[in-house]
Amino acid sequence: MIRLLGTKHLLGHRLWIKDFPKPTKQIQIPYLIVGGGISGLSAARQFHKKGISDFLIVELENHLGGNSSNGENKYSKYPLGAHYLPLPNFQDKELLQFLEEEKIILKYDEKGFPVFDELQLTFAPDERLFYKNNWQEGVVPKEGNLISDDLEFEKFFKKMDVFRTAKGEDQKYLFDIPLHLSSKDEKTRALDKITMKQWFTDNHFTSEPLYNYIDYCCKDDFGLGIEYVSAWAGIHYFAGRKQDSTPEKHDSVLTWPEGNSCLANHLKKYTKDKSLKNHLVYEVKVENNKVIAKAFDDVNKTSVEIIANKVIMASPQFVNQYLINDRKAFTKDFHYTPWLLATLVVNDLFDNFSFPLSWDNVIYDAKGLGYVYDQHQTVNQVQDKKVITYYYSFSSADLKKTRKELYKKDKEYWKQFVLNDLKVAHPDIEEYTEDVEVFLLGHGMISPAPGFIFGEAKKQAKQNIQNKIYFAHSDLSGISIFEEAFHQGINVVNEIVDGTTVDS
Amino acid sequence: MGKKFLRFEFLLLFAVFIIATCGLIYELVAGTLASYLLGDSVKQFSFIIGVYLFSMGIGSFFSKFFNKNLLNTFVEIEILVGLIGGLSSVVLFLLFESVGSFQFILYLFVFVTGFLVGLEIPLLMNILKDRVEFKDLVSNVFTFDYIGALLASILFPLVLVPKLGIMGTSLFFGMINVSIAIALCFLLKRELKKPSLLRAKAIFSFVLLLVFFIFSNDILAYSEGKLYGENIIYTNSTPYQRIVLTHNKSDYRLYLNNNLQFSSADEYRYHEALVHPAMSMAKSVENVLVLGGGDGLAVREILKYKDVKKVTLVDLDEGMTKLFKTNSVLTNFNQNSLNNPKVTVINTDAYIWAKNNKEKYDVAIIDFPDPSNYSLGKLYSLNFYQTIKTILKPNAAVVIQTTSPYFAPKSFWCINKTVMQVFPQVDAYHVYVPSFGEWGYTIAINGFRTTFNTVNRKADGLKFYNYQFDRFNYFTNDMISNQIEINRLDNQILVRYFDEEWGKLQ
Structure with missing residues (x-):
């Protein structure tokens, strides 16, 4: 069995022509949240904390969660996007608070x-x-390196350790999470102007295993590889997380079979009876001191007009440019990497048994980022079938072109693509695979290409409109991680309710 | 005439060559078998070569007593060497376990083979002495003899043993040996007396060897069981493990995935020590839980207490508990405990079961396989013991099989330390089980209303445990390990310790 699924890109594409019926219904609500991803859900939670309950969250898909969604088959739940949360930084009290509320x-x-x-x-x-034809522990290449490789790895990790703890003159970490807390240190911010590859070369690194490892890490967090990603973002991957919330200095992560959908579900409780799913918002504008939002109901094929005092656009900027006037100029600087996820049900996962099946299984120099064993977080002794989710990010110089190609290929093509990539480590995998579900995310995540994180486009996109329309999304931070979206949601509500703003 | 004679001579010389090759092969087979079965290969090979050469000497000595029908005798000896040499490994394999005087039989075979080969050369020289010049005769016979020896010693380790196995090799060369005899019967039928009788003998021997050769794998499989010193009386592969039950004299042994689970000779030590301390300390023993222990031997001990009203046994493997409910040899061991009306057997994953279970227990006996992989390691994790605590009554006693404190002290104390994070009172103890070695347990009490030295009740008729717990919780320095981490699902440090410690021994 092969299935090809994805986010509702066809419905989304109707925003280009806007052939929607005229609204036949009207809803009045003080606060409207457009987009049910982590930013929108986090905003809902923050509203709740501020004692505000008269808000509505509108989502295009048939479920809330955005990139933190999941699928489920007979054997396991599995992620359809984000699948882990690194241990939070000790200073990130908001996040610690949330994790404590949810008994994590x-x-x-x-x-x-x-x-x-x-x-x-x-x-x-x-x-x-x-x-080198063996499974080894960890994702850093170790057994089989040249001595010179090992020395470069050592040098690289030492540099990252320095970046992790270093602070600028403003007493802020050079690299922090959420990103806007990072120091304004000019020299460090200049790293955003070059690619990670440039930084690699500038620092006289030459080791191929190190290059591949950094490439893997960049793709893992940003979708973009070492050639295209900003050096500031690349280093942030290693230095942003302080690993200071456990006494052992763990770099471990929190994870669930359903991925970050678990976190989304915790947040969803604040939206009970306050959400409108299968609704595509296609127009948002300020009129008579109110915000008018029009949404298309994809189930009943009718439209609805929502009149709100304030609106939070927790939707990505590539969508917002079609809903609100005068946004196209800066939105063109927002680039989104497409992603492909494939969830496989396999009878067995034979390999050469050099290291046992782990949560994250990476194949060196493969096309994709390896696969996650979805049943890893279960306490059972045995599983009838194994469920794994393969990740692939379309890192390229022209993401638009890549995206077009992505939707042209059929499911058989992608199935073979995935299996061929896995065959390096599991030669018999095709024989043992009984089900493949391919999930395409056309705009998987914001890609911090050089100049974006500290650039003008992001700054402009963030500006609220007449204190009526506010913006909150991880693409406004520049890196697509749970922590950023979570803080975006909190900060936007604080701004609306308390009038506080977060500088960047 | 000259041509025909040449053929006669060469035929016999070729026979010498084959005899020499085969003779050495039999010697090598005997040496390999002896070192394989008895160990000490230097000694075995040295003795066997010595005995073989010596017996060849004896054979040569006795050759002078053969005067009549030399050619017939030669062919008969050829058949006999093929038959005895060829069958030697089969007989030795099969007799290894059942015969006390295995070495005697081994050397008897070596002697007989050597003796017969020793007879042949002088015999042959006698046959040819009137037809060939003596100088040529001696030189030719010994040349072929030694070439054969070289060929055998090179082929044996490089080709024969890898391709045919030891048993196959000896049978194969037995057949070659006998086929030379058959060939001689046909080619020299004018020189031989009663060639048809000789031919019949030869063909019969050949067929016999061929039959054994065809079935050599089955014979090997049968004898392999004996090789490990035990008869395999039952094997079964369940979805979870391979169960093998063996029998030797009065001792039955159960292996799970090739690891010894118990030996009937001394399992009472293991199971009395596992069950009775906890059962005697617990505040109450009405409701008892056993996790693992699908053999029902722990349950047998538990049922020795009259106060026990209910025993719940959770074991993943239905194949295992079914076997111990139905096989009469095995129900004899567990005294049919799993069929006792007080006992409920649940075949499911213990961890998942414990998480969902609502009932609470007075005693929990945890008898899982050693933490040899990451799956099993979960059953020794902090979270697992926290889960167990939720299904225990206050002052319940819990005991955990904790591998060997002597072979794996880090593993042992890791489990102990992990349990300490969860229960208010924790101790460790160990016993000597001959078939296992020094073996240990972690014991804990879920409260303070009883102690490790309290004996609330006793069972009668124990062979080993005497209810003096303080005799068992002393550890000598070689069984202590410090600086141990707690085993959690996210570090599985125990599996690493276990691998490090038992890996050293393998």
């Missing part, structure tokens, strides 16, 4: 460190890499 942090120990729920931390063994 169970308590704080006598030294003040959070105690994470053992069942939600990645079980051991967490990572393995297929390198």
